[in-house]
Amino acid sequence: MKNTLVLLALILFLGGCAKENNDLVPNANETIYVKNKGASMRVNIRGNIASKVVMLVVHGGPGGAAYFYRTQATEERLEPQYAVAYWDQRVAGASQGNGTKGSVVMKQYSDDLKVVIQSLRYKYGEDLQVFLMGHSWGGMICAGFMTEGNNQDLVSGWISADAVHNWARNDSLSRAKLLDFGTSQIAQGKNTAKWQEIIDYCASNSGAITPEISAQLNVYSYDALNLIDGFTPFNEDDVIRQNLISEKIPYTNAFLNLANPATRNLVNSLQSVEFSSKLYLVTKPVLALSGNYDFVVPEGGAIELVNRVNASVKERKLFMNSGHNLEEQADYVDAFIKFMDENK
Amino acid sequence: MKELFLTLTMLPLCLLVKSQNVNLTIPLPETSIKAAYLGSLYYPGFKFGIERPYQITQIDKTNNRGTKSKLKVRYLTANLGYYHHATFHDNFYLLIERQKRCQNGNGWFSEVAPGVGFSRTFLGGATYAANSNGEVSKKIFAGNNYAMLSASCGGGYNFAVKKDTPLMIYGKVSLLGIFPSNSFVYLRPTVEVGVGWSLSNFLKANPILKIKKK
Numbered sequence: 001m002k003n004t005l006v007l008l009a010l011i012l013f014l015g016g017c018a019k020e021n022n023d024l025v026p027n028a029n030e031t032i033y034v035k036n037k038g039a040s041m042r043v044n045i046r047g048n049i050a051s052k053v054v055m056l057v058v059h060g061g062p063g064g065a066a067y068f069y070r071t072q073a074t075e076e077r078l079e080p081q082y083a084v085a086y087w088d089q090r091v092a093g094a095s096q097g098n099g100t101k102g103s104v105v106m107k108q109y110s111d112d113l114k115v116v117i118q119s120l121r122y123k124y125g126e127d128l129q130v131f132l133m134g135h136s137w138g139g140m141i142c143a144g145f146m147t148e149g150n151n152q153d154l155v156s157g158w159i160s161a162d163a164v165h166n167w168a169r170n171d172s173l174s175r176a177k178l179l180d181f182g183t184s185q186i187a188q189g190k191n192t193a194k195w196q197e198i199i200d201y202c203a204s205n206s207g208a209i210t211p212e213i214s215a216q217l218n219v220y221s222y223d224a225l226n227l228i229d230g231f232t233p234f235n236e237d238d239v240i241r242q243n244l245i246s247e248k249i250p251y252t253n254a255f256l257n258l259a260n261p262a263t264r265n266l267v268n269s270l271q272s273v274e275f276s277s278k279l280y281l282v283t284k285p286v287l288a289l290s291g292n293y294d295f296v297v298p299e300g301g302a303i304e305l306v307n308r309v310n311a312s313v314k315e316r317k318l319f320m321n322s323g324h325n326l327e328e329q330a331d332y333v334d335a336f337i338k339f340m341d342e343n344k
Numbered sequence: 345m346k347e348l349f350l351t352l353t354m355l356p357l358c359l360l361v362k363s364q365n366v367n368l369t370i371p372l373p374e375t376s377i378k379a380a381y382l383g384s385l386y387y388p389g390f391k392f393g394i395e396r397p398y399q400i401t402q403i404d405k406t407n408n409r410g411t412k413s414k415l416k417v418r419y420l421t422a423n424l425g426y427y428h429h430a431t432f433h434d435n436f437y438l439l440i441e442r443q444k445r446c447q448n449g450n451g452w453f454s455e456v457a458p459g460v461g462f463s464r465t466f467l468g469g470a471t472y473a474a475n476s477n478g479e480v481s482k483k484i485f486a487g488n489n490y491a492m493l494s495a496s497c498g499g500g501y502n503f504a505v506k507k508d509t510p511l512m513i514y515g516k517v518s519l520l521g522i523f524p525s526n527s528f529v530y531l532r533p534t535v536e537v538g539v540g541w542s543l544s545n546f547l548k549a550n551p552i553l554k555i556k557k558k
Binding site: 030031032033034035036039040042044090091094095096097098099104114115118119121122123245248250252253256257260261262 | 469473478480483490
């Protein structure tokens, strides 16, 4: 009996120490957790990991979830070709645990991203090629990561999809776009009452942007997406509803993370965070994608990103019938694939 | 001397209990063990526990048609619970509840129970961590410890009341809260369906008895 226990303990110990590199299948569906500074972050790896190329989703929020990004287009077009790692950041999605005090801060998220990449490379091999796909707030994390030390050596490229890298500047761009677009809509007699409310707010808050103004601009930016004739914003809730059981989504955890006071405090601290001044450090290939109707993260950010990075490969694309949530799903996904094809 | 003092003190109380016992129209609740399926709608689990009554109040209501009695029973319960949520976590928890049950003369009962406890989760996937040098290692039995609060309500049927069978069936819904989770709280609604069995002379209860007439 004693010998059996010793043997069992030895097997578990050796199992824990062994370097893993044996899960390279063309249709992976594996969930792992990455622990860092108190947080236990879920990473779901799907698709063709045998390709040794993975697109790591850095979701929006803060407090969003990676579940939103596994859409039909991603599943049918991207996953058969490359793997996708859906990472739930700390205080987001299915992530759990309890971060150490003061760990819900901008810098920690970039550190977390680094550990997630290191864990993926440990699991699938150091030759694993990782492409970051930061959406919305995820752009801040990617920018923080890419401009820190030698971090970018861990990745093969950076896709910035409707993503921010300068919080305060983005708010200004948002306000300007709401004013501009709203004025033209009123001139055309479209949804005049609501647009008037929006442009009145923007006009009366034309100075420095406080966290409260930033939050209200964000609300109006989402409202605006519903005011455009012939345009239907992507509904993230539908993805959750459809995949609640099949993806085993812990919905109360995801919801409470979204409403977490720590996340709100983080948002309030972002006004002073910008990576524009450090973008020149980026030398890896960059793809910046924007939606024509995106009031939340207008195209100006993507223009600045491409202009400032020192990458030899840098591209920008505007999707004419998209808002903030990659509405032209198939086209976005095809752009991801093309970028990875060309830069792997 | 000490024993004599104790005996003299306890004697009136014993007589009181005995006299009330005679008047109880519903069988006196005993210590029970319980076993239940615990589900979070889709995710399975179980719960084992023991409940011990510590205070019983019989309420007699008299009207033109006669007297109707019911018992309000307070229990202390200790439970071991578990649920499995694939890719999220496995949660083992120990829960102490202060349960209030209203037992009707027809066998049906309703109950509420606030509780406190301790929860240990095990993450729903292989877990990795890196040290400051960027060296990654796999963590065995990775998970988290939490404090737990719960609130539940439900009802059931006690066969001991009408058929003298020491069995009850019950169902209840609970809201488990574990904290601090993500510097906040994690809430999990659960549904529980189970049976309870009273074993004679098993941790024999000696509850305080009261009778109220209305």
